[in-house]
Amino acid sequence: MKVAISSTGKELESEVDVRFGRCPYFLIVEIENKEVKNFKVIENRAAMQFGGAGMTAAQLVANEKVDAVITRAIGPRAFSVLTQLGIEIYQGSGKIKSVIEKFIDGKLEKITAPTGPMFTGKNI
Template structure:
């Protein structure tokens, strides 16, 4: 089983990025060989369609599961049609998110979030809370 994490860094000690389409990296953990592959997210700098580009990149890697914070409607639809399960996890380290997944403690995302989650106006107000 290949498990993909949206990540801010390049190792299991990195923080999970709660943004899927605009995260910096994807860490792909192969549960069978316990190996980690790191790929740079091609969608992160896209002017539009970041989620679409990111989702296609994940499909091309043969991933079975995605663990992230938010998933916009385009990426959600593409991953769902490809039979890739997606689970929600808050801001934590990747190794902690992996453990939570193994323990069955993550919620499967069954409905897409808003487009551009974590971007635009929402980002401005986050720091003021």
């Protein structure tokens, strides 16, 4: 299973970024047999985009063939793109390493609707 996590940095010790579309990085984590097997960092090209950052970010992680996304907040456009592609979205906060453990243990809440309005990402 591959999971994309909105991140403030490039390490598993980084924090989950509150913003999906405007986070600086995504950590793409591969999980096998309830363990992290590998991860890579991709820079979020949409972070400084004037508009449509959520949709661009959603397409970016979808291109990585992820099964799920973990973030703190997600707008309606990104939510729509991900759900249409069958990518599940979960809410998590804190250190990424800890959030991954909670995900593996089934302790993260699934996001079933957008958690914020459009056009607020730059101001959070």
